[in-house]
Amino acid sequence: MLHVALNSSLTFCFLMSSLQMAHRLLIRRIWTLSTKDIRCLPTSTATIASSSFSTSLQSAQSRVFFLSPSRSLPRSLPHTFSRTVSFNVQDHEDFTERVINNELPVLIDFHAQWCGPCKILGPRLEKAVAKQKGRVAMAKVDIDDHTDLAIEYGVSAVPTVIAMRGGDVVDHFVGIKDDDELDSFVSKVIGQ
């Protein structure tokens, strides 16, 4: 298992097994599916089910679920959060509204005020997101304020960035990345 030294202090560094991650992805998948149904999408449940379960192995590490590119979500959001570049998640409801139900792909930056590397990654991530001129959103989650949410998403070490499209986790990374790596990560998330 990768052991990323993230903090010069004695911060614990635990990395979950990819199996656990995949398990959580599956749970999240089922949960978000039901949420979508409650929101009464014009498209049939069957369509959602079939397109969502098309998978392809992106990396050896985790199975990735993603929606086919041609499929668009005709749901109109009552607010224009999709245009905001980055925002701080306020609570579970806010997370559901602005992250899971966001029509844009969202990068979730799990960070903590005591985490030095997070302070480096944060601005870099914002820069990479800003370059995309509104094609991707960024949600910031302080793991001390939203511990349960962070645990739910299997965050152990910080910074952890999870990429979501249509409520599904499509990619993630732990630790710092440089500007080029971030650009390619973000492009990949949007690209498909």
Next chain:
Amino acid sequence: MAALCRGRHRWKRIHSLFVLTRNLSGKYDYDLVVIGGGSGGLACSKEAAQLGQKVAVLDYVEPSVKGTKWGLGGTCVNVGCIPKKLMHQAALLGTAVKDAKKFGWQIPGPVCHDWATMADAVQNHVRSLNWGHRVQLQDKKVKYLNVKGSLVDEHTVKGLTKAGKEMVVTAKNIVIATGGRPKYPTNIPGAMEHGITSDDIFWLKKSPGKTLVVGASYVALECAGFLTGIGLDTTVMVRSIALRGFDQQMAGLVTDYMETYGTKIAWKCFPKRVDKLSSGALQVTWIDTQTGSEYKDTYDTVLWAVGRAPETKALGLDKLGVQVNKETGKIVLGADESTSMPNIYAFGDIGEGRPELTPTAIKAGKLLAHRLVGQSTEIMNYDNVPTTVFTPLEYGCVGLSEEEAEKRHGKDGIEVYHAFYKPLEFTVSERNSSQCYIKVVCERDGGQKILGLHLTGPNAGEVTQGFALGFQCGATYSHLLQTVGIHPTCAEEVVKVHITKRSGLDATVTGC
């Protein structure tokens, strides 16, 4: 019709009997519920989970009187050992900076300390530990419940959330590891309204300023020590003696050093009242028992360090018949951490007669977990526990104090080897080393088994840890003589000790 009714009644009776037996036969929510997520509680719950038990740990922090609260991890992580040692280090660095000039460092002006920078860094580290513990519980599959636990019966624990919602969990075994909290004096007007405790000092956002520390426990002396070290005007108010329970000769050396270091000590005084002035400062009125006179002075902060009380009030122990020591409030325990109730156990600071230390709580918790699972019968050995007081001049010890050794073996039954030494590092920096001292208390006869080892000096904690191993193995004075020292260190003086108290000779030793 009558037959039908009778039948129905019979069914109801059978059904309720069935429910009763089902509960008794033990389909509990958990195999083990631990109340308290501190050093002991976390160690016990994680160990039990690793051994295959279904475990839940309940942790809840009742805010201090001043409103301070903190995350998972207990006293040690949040308001004890960890922040204390970090602030002690901050103070030591201040002294080191002063010494540095003599070693050639060109330091332009007077070096000042900024409380906010230190507090921020310390608090951030503590928060990272809170998170780390949370992740560990998740990884070890221990259910974490942020609720205030109390006992309903011997298998049921009630939990109260911060919002006041109630929930109930049942368990085959219950372990209480709720620890303690600092006491406030009850008979001093203004004490609670205007004073703080160790629960608050580490979480202050602004410097405490001119501080009065009331008490003479290691908590009081350690806090006063680092406050002095970072440049604050600090006074310790001692009612009778310092470091009660510790070797008193060593306690004297510790306080002597603190006085030369700059901490003011008001001996044989006790506070009468605390009033807040219009300026916001606190006026303390106290009595000097030696003169009988009353004095007043103003301080920015009053820190009460007058003892700790066990967290047992809200547990509902009396309702269940769990025996508690009437004087101390601590839970009366068997050698295997059992209480007066069959499947309820307790350990750590909450236990009567137990050392209030993290390492003993952790070890006891792990051993208890093994016993509960039925994997072992090993009980915790509370003897030979080494400890260190992290005052500006640290004091490390393992074993008996000289007084206790004398009591048990008689003055003629012991031989005390001692030495006043000077750490090499103190020479160039021209620091006063008159309180740097080593004392090895041995049995007088036979192999001269070491009964107690005491030392004051820099890094006493690090030095004592190694010797504690020897102590545990039953080291004797001859073993000490056979051990070659590492040169140049302070620790080597321990293995070189040869002057006895009995001889009356000057115990000052020189290096090479």
